[in-house]
Amino acid sequence: MSIFTNFLRSFLLTAVFSFIAPMFLVGGVLICLCVTGFIPGLQGLTEDIPSQILHFLATFGTGSPVTGLLVISLTFGFVGGLFEIYAYYRYQILRLDS
Template sequence: MKSTLKLLPSLLVTIVMSSLAPVMICGLVLAVCSLLLLCPGVTASILRDGLKEFLQVFGNGNAVEGILTIAITCGFVGGIFETFNFYYYQNNS
């Protein structure tokens, strides 16, 4: 039971960081595209529209739901990897 309590803080941090990473990456790409649109002669709208369409696929037509779906999935996978890593190195030490 003590070893399981050692896992919880690390697991929570891993899940939060794994969930925030895709949100931050998509937000950064959209922000850069929006800034590039202010420059004359630059066409970043293709990238922005492509990213929105990609997110809409995962969100049933809604880009916000798409990024939330991807974030939840990445957090879940990050938690699984952290749990595997914890128990693997606990049993091999």
């Protein structure tokens, strides 16, 4: 039973971190662009890039950037979980062979 609980804990941590990572990445980029908007000469550049990022996210969210970010995050979480299942399976097979 200990093997299952270790797998479940590892799987849930991987899925949660894979879900949160795109949110932090997009949020960090948008915050950095907002902060660099205060530098003289970069206002025009830092106004266009966030609008393009939000437009990209709205493409995946049927018009809403927040929904688009959630869709991308759910996809990352699902793929991270699948990768964890594969890695655990490979570990079990290699452990039994040796």
